[in-house]
Amino acid sequence: MKSILLKIARVGIVTEPARPYSDSELEEVGAELRTVIDQRFRGSLAIRQVDAGSCNGCELEIHALNNAFYDLERYGVHFVASPRHADLLLVTGPVSRHMQHALKATYDATPDPKWVIAVGTCAADGGEFGVSYASLGAIENVLPVDAVIRGCPPTPLTLLRGLLTFLTRR
Amino acid sequence: MDVWAPLSDAHRAWMIELNRELQAQGVAIRDGTGSALLPAHLWEVGSHDWERVARAAHRRQARWAGLWLDDLGNGQLRAHAALMKHGGLLVLRTHLEPPDLSLPSQAHAFPAADRIERHAADLYGVTFKGHPDPRRWTRHQAWPPDTFPLRKAFSAAGDPAPATPPDADYPFLASPSPEVYEIPVGPVHAGIIEPGHFRFLAVGETMLNLEERLGYVHKGIEKIAEGRDPESVARLAGRVSGDSTVAHAWAACMAMEQALGKVIPLRAFRLRGILTERERIANHLGDIGAICNDVGFPFANYQFSRLREQWLRDNAAWFGHRLLMDLVVPGGVAHDLAETDAGAMRDHIAALRRELDELRPILDANHSLQDRLVGAGHLSFEAARDLGCLGYVGRASGFDTDLRRERPYAPYDEVTVPAVLRTEGDVAARLNVRYDEINASLAVIEQLLDRLHPGPVLADLAPPGRATEGIGLIEGWRGEVMSYVRLDATGRVARFYPRDPSVFNWPALEQLIHGNIVPDFPLCNKSVNGSYSGHDL
Numbered sequence: 001m002k003s004i005l006l007k008i009a010r011v012g013i014v015t016e017p018a019r020p021y022s023d024s025e026l027e028e029v030g031a032e033l034r035t036v037i038d039q040r041f042r043g044s045l046a047i048r049q050v051d052a053g054s055c056n057g058c059e060l061e062i063h064a065l066n067n068a069f070y071d072l073e074r075y076g077v078h079f080v081a082s083p084r085h086a087d088l089l090l091v092t093g094p095v096s097r098h099m100q101h102a103l104k105a106t107y108d109a110t111p112d113p114k115w116v117i118a119v120g121t122c123a124a125d126g127g128e129f130g131v132s133y134a135s136l137g138a139i140e141n142v143l144p145v146d147a148v149i150r151g152c153p154p155t156p157l158t159l160l161r162g163l164l165t166f167l168t169r170r
Numbered sequence: 171m172d173v174w175a176p177l178s179d180a181h182r183a184w185m186i187e188l189n190r191e192l193q194a195q196g197v198a199i200r201d202g203t204g205s206a207l208l209p210a211h212l213w214e215v216g217s218h219d220w221e222r223v224a225r226a227a228h229r230r231q232a233r234w235a236g237l238w239l240d241d242l243g244n245g246q247l248r249a250h251a252a253l254m255k256h257g258g259l260l261v262l263r264t265h266l267e268p269p270d271l272s273l274p275s276q277a278h279a280f281p282a283a284d285r286i287e288r289h290a291a292d293l294y295g296v297t298f299k300g301h302p303d304p305r306r307w308t309r310h311q312a313w314p315p316d317t318f319p320l321r322k323a324f325s326a327a328g329d330p331a332p333a334t335p336p337d338a339d340y341p342f343l344a345s346p347s348p349e350v351y352e353i354p355v356g357p358v359h360a361g362i363i364e365p366g367h368f369r370f371l372a373v374g375e376t377m378l379n380l381e382e383r384l385g386y387v388h389k390g391i392e393k394i395a396e397g398r399d400p401e402s403v404a405r406l407a408g409r410v411s412g413d414s415t416v417a418h419a420w421a422a423c424m425a426m427e428q429a430l431g432k433v434i435p436l437r438a439f440r441l442r443g444i445l446t447e448r449e450r451i452a453n454h455l456g457d458i459g460a461i462c463n464d465v466g467f468p469f470a471n472y473q474f475s476r477l478r479e480q481w482l483r484d485n486a487a488w489f490g491h492r493l494l495m496d497l498v499v500p501g502g503v504a505h506d507l508a509e510t511d512a513g514a515m516r517d518h519i520a521a522l523r524r525e526l527d528e529l530r531p532i533l534d535a536n537h538s539l540q541d542r543l544v545g546a547g548h549l550s551f552e553a554a555r556d557l558g559c560l561g562y563v564g565r566a567s568g569f570d571t572d573l574r575r576e577r578p579y580a581p582y583d584e585v586t587v588p589a590v591l592r593t594e595g596d597v598a599a600r601l602n603v604r605y606d607e608i609n610a611s612l613a614v615i616e617q618l619l620d621r622l623h624p625g626p627v628l629a630d631l632a633p634p635g636r637a638t639e640g641i642g643l644i645e646g647w648r649g650e651v652m653s654y655v656r657l658d659a660t661g662r663v664a665r666f667y668p669r670d671p672s673v674f675n676w677p678a679l680e681q682l683i684h685g686n687i688v689p690d691f692p693l694c695n696k697s698v699n700g701s702y703s704g705h706d707l
Contacts, residue, residue, distance in 0.1 A: 003532050004469055014476055049362045053387045055703045057412025057493055059362050060456075064482070067475035081360035096706075097312035098386045099365055101336040102357045128406050133319050133328025134312060134390030153412065155492060 048086035053096030093123035181258030221274035234280035238667040257577030282558035310337035364702035395666035411704030417646025419498040421653035429640030438502035447611040450647035465542035502628035543598035547694035560671035561649025567595035585617040633661030670704030
């Protein structure tokens, strides 16, 4: 136990400032996000992530939002296990035809009002995979999409910015 | 220079003995030596002997390493099976002509062949006679059972219905009694992970059986590769499985470079090695944290996800991409490493090593953590061997496969790769193998940095002027990645088959959960960490 506490103390809080990025950029994005979420979502935004056919690259970076550097939860944003608890679906793609039904069912299970953000180049326009016998390409070919965050994959900072841009516009 | 170390005497002797035994049985083998399939040795056999060869190879303890078919466009199909022994690759090839598009299944000799044969059956319409499980596998409902997407006559666009129905009537193993209940999970899971379906049979909390149903993220990768140029296929290969982008891109590029008889610059080899080891470390760091998190030890998750993030930021700073995508390109690498960054990399390696040395005793001494990891999800050596398990899954159960050591390819022929092998076969062993492999990879990167002399990093690849083919084999972070590419005379890709190691590790999950409790399934699953996308293609 002592070694755990010592390690925690030695590492300290890495959450800010985000050193490798331009000073306080992350803090600024985060503070705005917090304000928006406080005002419009009563302090809490619940996200359900759905992989509709991605290569898993986008998932790795969405995961990174929960590490100590970005610590998404401090802004009141959290990932939930069920679409029934979600305000927002973060969908990665392309939508494989084998996932079309499951994606639609997940969307239908999400209570109104709800939003869909397409994450990643494939979700935006089909990316390397496009439309084929196996793929429906962009998310908007299957669900109404409210915003798009591009990147292959988008970095955690791009994801934060994309969330903020969408929420401030709402 | 040669990309591959010379074939070992042991492999040569093994192949000669196998050949002699088969000849004695009356099996006709046409030796395809001199083909472009280096480093593989090629044997052409009659389709009726397909299983007999597999059985003989199995008796001589070969590892079954893959199967791919190819439509030559003239009505003929061609099948290939890959067998590994002593680091040498033997490729069997046979031709199928209508009306008899069938092959004897190799899945009785090698259980590893089970799902790949079903995948080939779904996509080519070939019957594998005597297959122990003839249910469909990759095909759900996106195309009808009497059409076959990888036939040349099938267009990549296909003729899909506007809405693909769910695959509701797949015949799962059903509960034999009311006391045994079925738990369906997925394809949409509770976490931020890929989709797939798991069907449990459980009594109380104890899992009696797990059946995996994959194929949800089938994106037609093999089909849409056709007609692309090498650069485009390298980009596609880099998205077969996003966490293995370096390994898949390298395997595909190696296959194309072999096909074109092109050797890339030395510095490019060394950089590819550094990128592959960085990818291995990043994934292992993430997995160690996630495994601990699945048993309620978030301290480790915070520490290891922090180390992973720092590692990825270094990737971005030195190579321009956090996950190292699109850096391995045909002919070399797209981004050189600056001299100052090489120095910084050494410093950061030393810093990571210090942190790892500090954290390890904390994990080892934590009884509540070890109580959940030790003994959980046990995979026997025999099961790992029979399923052909690769990477850390095999190496944690005493089944040792590592191309970097068995038959080094450039740049691994000039470095020492420390062997990592354990025999306990449980979740703890799979975690410890990862831990040791991080340290091994750090040592490999340092050796490669020592040899990173100035020079070009990219060579031109001229179109072949004739049809050609090649194989790539790379020890990725999950294990051996295999890639087959056939190029037409203009240099366009006529066939691309990437074989992810997950294909052989997913079935291990079905074995290692026996007797474990349902709540430990996420732990067992994370300890294997198969790629859905790499499996489904």
